[in-house]
Amino acid sequence: MKEKLAIIIPAFNEEESISSVVRNAQKVCENIGLSHEIIVVNDCSTDNTGNIIDGLPCTALHLPVNLGIGGAMQTGFKYAVENNFDFAVQVDGDGQHPSEQIPALLSRLKENNLDVIIGSRFISKEGFQSSAIRRTGIGWFRWINKLLLGIDIKDSTSGFRMLNRKAISIVSETYPDEYPEPEAIVLFTKNGFTIGEVPIAMKERQGGQSSIGFFSGIYYMWKVTLGIIFTFIRTK
Amino acid sequence: MKGKLREEYAIVWIICTAVLIIFSFWRNGLDVVSALLGIAAPPNMIFTGTIFAVLIYLLHLSVTVSRLQKQNKTLAHEIALLKNKDKKEQEKKS
Numbered sequence: 001m002k003e004k005l006a007i008i009i010p011a012f013n014e015e016e017s018i019s020s021v022v023r024n025a026q027k028v029c030e031n032i033g034l035s036h037e038i039i040v041v042n043d044c045s046t047d048n049t050g051n052i053i054d055g056l057p058c059t060a061l062h063l064p065v066n067l068g069i070g071g072a073m074q075t076g077f078k079y080a081v082e083n084n085f086d087f088a089v090q091v092d093g094d095g096q097h098p099s100e101q102i103p104a105l106l107s108r109l110k111e112n113n114l115d116v117i118i119g120s121r122f123i124s125k126e127g128f129q130s131s132a133i134r135r136t137g138i139g140w141f142r143w144i145n146k147l148l149l150g151i152d153i154k155d156s157t158s159g160f161r162m163l164n165r166k167a168i169s170i171v172s173e174t175y176p177d178e179y180p181e182p183e184a185i186v187l188f189t190k191n192g193f194t195i196g197e198v199p200i201a202m203k204e205r206q207g208g209q210s211s212i213g214f215f216s217g218i219y220y221m222w223k224v225t226l227g228i229i230f231t232f233i234r235t236k
Numbered sequence: 237m238k239g240k241l242r243e244e245y246a247i248v249w250i251i252c253t254a255v256l257i258i259f260s261f262w263r264n265g266l267d268v269v270s271a272l273l274g275i276a277a278p279p280n281m282i283f284t285g286t287i288f289a290v291l292i293y294l295l296h297l298s299v300t301v302s303r304l305q306k307q308n309k310t311l312a313h314e315i316a317l318l319k320n321k322d323k324k325e326q327e328k329k330s
Contacts, residue, residue, distance in 0.1 A: 041316070061316040067309055075313045082317065177309070 005029065005036040005106070006085040008076030010069050011093030012043040015052055018093050022056045025091055025099040032103055034086075039079055040093070043072040049093075069159075070180035077172035089162040096128070097160040101200045105162040108198050115167045115193035118153065119160035119200035127201025137221055141182045144225065148232050149189045154197060156182040167193055176227055179220055183227040190235035248293070 007025050011018050022038055029036040038058035042050045044066040053060045061075050073090060080088045089105060091097045101119060109117040121129060122138075129135065141156045159181050163171065170191055176183045188195055241249075259265050270281040 059320060061320050063312050063316045065308070065312050067312055071309055071312070074309075075316050078313055079317060079320075 003034045003086040004084065005032065005034050006076065006080040006083075006088040007036060007038045007091055007099075007102070008073060008080070008088055009038065009040045009058075009091050009093050010043060010072035010076070011040055011045065011049050011053065012066070012069070012072070013045045013047045013049060014093035015045075015048045017095040018049055018052055019056055021091065021093055021095050021099070022053070022058050025102070026057055028099045028102055032106065037083075037085075039076050041072040041075045043067060043069070068177040070175050070177040073180065074172065074175040077168050077175065080168050081172045085168065086165050087162055088168050090159050092159055096202050096204065098127075098200055098203065101160075101198075102162075104198055104200070105160075108196060109162055109164065112196055113194070114196045115164050116188050116195045117162050118155060118158050118195065118197045119202075120153075120155035120158055120197040121200065121202050122154045123197060123199035128204045133217070137217070140221070141224065141228070144228055145182070145185060148228070149186065151185075151189060151195065153185055153195065156185050158202075160200065160202070167191075176231075179224050179227070182224050183231050186228050186231040187235060190232070252289075 007029065009018075009021060009025070014021075018040065022040060025038055029038070039061060040053045040056070040058050041061045042053055042063060044063050050060075050062055059079070061079060063072060063075060067075075076090075077088060087106065087109070089102055091099055091102075097119070105117050105119060108114070121127060122135075130138075138155065138157050142153060145151060145153055145156055157179075161181075167188060170187065170193075171184060174187070185195065266278040266281070270276075270278040273281065275281045275284070
């Protein structure tokens with residue numbers, strides 16, 4: 001039997017970019033050599049996103065209330081567990097993540113026998129590098145991860161990541177609601193999973209608004225730092 | 237309207253009311269109790285007691301809200317997945 005890959009796209013008010021993201025992912029995955037399904041999780045969008053994805057070649061999951069990106073991703077993970085998927089990859093609905101790199105993530109995951117593979121902006125330093133202030137924040141997470149877990153993840157905030165079956169089953173049970181990416185790394189490591197990174201080039205968002213502004217940036221740092229520490233203490 | 241307040245919360249309010257009623261009849265009760273606890277000024281006892289009770293209650297509410305939020309999330313997940321299943325069934329039929 002062919003292995004199954006789930007492409008999970010969380011979308012909140014992404015009417016401008018969502019259809020190109022889905023079509024792009026569809027095109028890339030046609031030649032990937034395993035059966036695939038594109039799952040768009042509509043996080044209770046207030047714009048036309050819901051109607052648009054109903055007309056696209058994908059599975060549409062509509063959340064009745066807004067849960068945040070983590071809650072949306074968890075919906076996708078639950079779907080992947082229910083439907084017996086072998087791999088799941090997250091591709092953001094705003095078009096920043098390069099779907100073209102999905103095969104690269106997949107082959108690296110399989111070759112190195114990893115549980116989680118993260119697409120990192122900061123290995124080859126190509127493409128959209130984010131602002132200096134954000135890179136400082138990412139540097140802080142890198143340091144705290146090294147301190148607590150003893151692993152070096154260059155881009156712990158990158159959502160462009162692929163999980164195998166073992167990792168999917170963990171995140172379908174517990175996953176942080178807001179800004180889940182750095183916390184999930186703690187979750188993975190504590191569960192004894194192996195994590196790798198591959199260099200990718202991200203694009204700047206094609207439309208919509210970042211979920212993180214200036215003041216919420218300060219909140220973000222606190223929330224995620226606390227989240228990392230709590231996850232570290234809580235997970236055995 | 238009936239059923240607006242769950243029993244466990246009603247108990248809290250009933251106890252508060254009872255305490256207020258006791259002290260409104262027993263006029264020098266405040267002085268007696270604060271002297272017993274070694275608090276010099278009786279009003280300070282009221283403030284300390286009230287703030288303590290409010291903090292405990294707030295903690296309880298934060299725990300409750302966290303639990304409800306978690307349950308709410310699980311329900312939202314279920315609904316999204318069920319809606320999808322239902323749609324697939326409908327499409328199969330037609």
